[in-house]
Amino acid sequence: MTLIDKCPGTINIRTPTIEIKNCPECGEEVEIFSDEKKATCKCGFTIFNDLQSCIEWCRYAEECIGEEQFRKLKK
Numbered sequence: 001m002t003l004i005d006k007c008p009g010t011i012n013i014r015t016p017t018i019e020i021k022n023c024p025e026c027g028e029e030v031e032i033f034s035d036e037k038k039a040t041c042k043c044g045f046t047i048f049n050d051l052q053s054c055i056e057w058c059r060y061a062e063e064c065i066g067e068e069q070f071r072k073l074k075k
């Protein structure tokens with residue numbers, strides 16, 4: 001078994017999907033990618049992705065999603 005292939009927590013990061021969120025400021029729909037931590041609405045409001053991911057705590061996360069993506073999300 002390869003841990004890196006089986007880890008389910010990073011599926012949204014390795015295979016990004018688009019989610020629609022409603023801006024709490026103006027009610028506009030804002031597209032946010034599942035591998036992005038935040039998106040900016042037309043009105044300028046920053047919407048954070050409620051990405052609860054194992055990358056926050058998993059010690060294999062860096063190997064799992066790749067160093068580049070890991071650094072981007074940990075910032």
Ligand SMILES: [Zn+2]
Nearest residue numbers: 023026041043
């Ligand atoms: Zn807005």
